[in-house]
Amino acid sequence: MIIRKSQAEIEGMARAGEIVVDTLAIIGDELRPGISMIDLDRLAEEYIRERGGVPTSKGYRGYPATLCISPNAMIVHGIPTEYRAKEGDVISVDIGVTLDGLVADSAYTFGVGEISADAERLLDVCQEALAAGIEQARVGRHVSDIGHAVQTVVEGAGFSVVRSLVGHGVGRAYHEDPQIPNFGAPARGPELLPGMTLAIEPMINAGGPDVVMHADEWSISSADGSLSAHFEHTVAVTEDGPRVLTAAKRPVQAGLLP
Ligand code: MF3
Ligand code: CO
Numbered sequence: 001m002i003i004r005k006s007q008a009e010i011e012g013m014a015r016a017g018e019i020v021v022d023t024l025a026i027i028g029d030e031l032r033p034g035i036s037m038i039d040l041d042r043l044a045e046e047y048i049r050e051r052g053g054v055p056t057s058k059g060y061r062g063y064p065a066t067l068c069i070s071p072n073a074m075i076v077h078g079i080p081t082e083y084r085a086k087e088g089d090v091i092s093v094d095i096g097v098t099l100d101g102l103v104a105d106s107a108y109t110f111g112v113g114e115i116s117a118d119a120e121r122l123l124d125v126c127q128e129a130l131a132a133g134i135e136q137a138r139v140g141r142h143v144s145d146i147g148h149a150v151q152t153v154v155e156g157a158g159f160s161v162v163r164s165l166v167g168h169g170v171g172r173a174y175h176e177d178p179q180i181p182n183f184g185a186p187a188r189g190p191e192l193l194p195g196m197t198l199a200i201e202p203m204i205n206a207g208g209p210d211v212v213m214h215a216d217e218w219s220i221s222s223a224d225g226s227l228s229a230h231f232e233h234t235v236a237v238t239e240d241g242p243r244v245l246t247a248a249k250r251p252v253q254a255g256l257l258p
Contacts, residue, residue, distance in 0.1 A: 002169055002177050004195030009102060010236045010245070013171055013197060017104035017234055017245035019053045019097045024108050025248065027067075031110050033087050037069045037080035040093070048097055056096030056103050056174050063218065068094040068107075070219065075162055075203050075211060075228040076107075077218045087113040090123065092230040096174055105170050105199045106246035107232035119227055122159060122206050126229035129153040129202040133167075133182070137198055137235045137242040143178050143189035150202045151183040160209040161202065162228075165220070170199040170234055192237045197245070201232030 005013070023044050030043060045066040048055050055066035063079075070078035070092040071085075078092075085091060094107035109123050132149040146167070154161050161182045169176030178190055182202045207226025214221065222228050236243040 002190060002196055003172055004193060005171050005197050005236070006195070009171065010195070010197065010238075010243070012100055012102040013104050013234065013236070014245045016053065016097045016099035016102050017106070017247075019048055019051045019099060020095055020104045020106045020246050021248050022051070023047050023095055023097070024093065024106065027093055028108070028110055031085055031091060031112060033113060034084050036082050036084045037071075037078075038082060040069060041065050041067045041080035044095065052099065054098040056098045056105070057094075060096075060174055066095070068092075070094070070228070070230065072227055073225045074219055074221045075205070076165060076220055076230055079216055079218055085112045088115050088119075090115055090119050090227055090229065092228070094230065094232065102172065103170055103174055104234045104246050105174065105232060106234060107201060107230045109229040109231060118206065121157070122204065122227055122229045125154060125157040125159055126202055126204050126231050129182075129204065130200060130231045130233060133200045133202065134233060134235050134242050134244060137192060137200065137237050139192055139194055139237060139239060141192050142187050143180055143192065144184045145186050146198070146200055147181045147184045148186040154182075154202065154204050160205050160207065162205060162211060163209055164211055165203050167199050167201040167232070169197065171197040194237055194239050196237040198235050198237065199232055200235055201230060203228065203230045
């Protein structure tokens with residue numbers, strides 16, 4: 001069952017989303033060569049709690065941290081480790097914040113310092129795919145229109161869509177119906193209606209789409225070791241079109257600032 005949220009709930013999710021955005025901005029500032037993943041996680045947790053929020057991931061199905069931090073070939077659900085960022089890394093950071101019982105979920109893949117032209121293109125394409133997916137989050141479209149749009153962008157650029165991981169409804173809980181695959185035929189699945197709130201999250205690989213799970217039973221990487229990217233926004237379907245509840249007021253990554 002897809003839960004449609006009231007206007008008040010959507011505003012509450014947007015307030016959770018502001019904490020998400022501001023936390024990602026801090027991470028973007030701090031994510032320089034030498035910082036450890038554990039340090040980033042600690043900074044994020046402290047900041048979220050200072051703002052009155054709760055890190056949604058921590059304790060979710062036993063997950064031990066605030067952030068999922070997934071470097072390079074890792075796609076999602078990386079448990080923060082002592083690993084230190086180095087020049088040229090691409091590091092995906094996924095964060096959920098609960099505020100007054102309502103959840104916002106977002107992810108951003110950061111480049112550390114100078115990254116390769118190929119890596120740059122992977123990040124650009126993933127963001128473009130997310131934007132194309134969000135564009136479909138309109139009353140009267142169907143869930144599969146989102147994935148179809150994502151897949152078209154990603155495969156058109158010669159990259160692959162991860163099949164075994166999906167976006168999802170979000171809001172009263174971290175993961176709600178519907179599942180939102182990042183591929184498929186258009187015009188399938190439930191029709192989108194006002195008040196639906198969706199976490200749209202393309203996960204894409206530079207190489208093939210297959211994945212491997214690591215021994216920690218959380219972190220998942222591309223099977224062929226190719227670079228992976230992940231961008232995610234929480235989006236409300238409204239009568240006026242898609243409303244992104246986790247949108248940065250300015251570019252998140254330091255260095256992109258004017
Ligand atoms: N934020 C992730 C998502 O986009 C969920 C992470 S679950 C966790 O769905 F437990 F690993 F945090
Ligand atoms: Co999500």
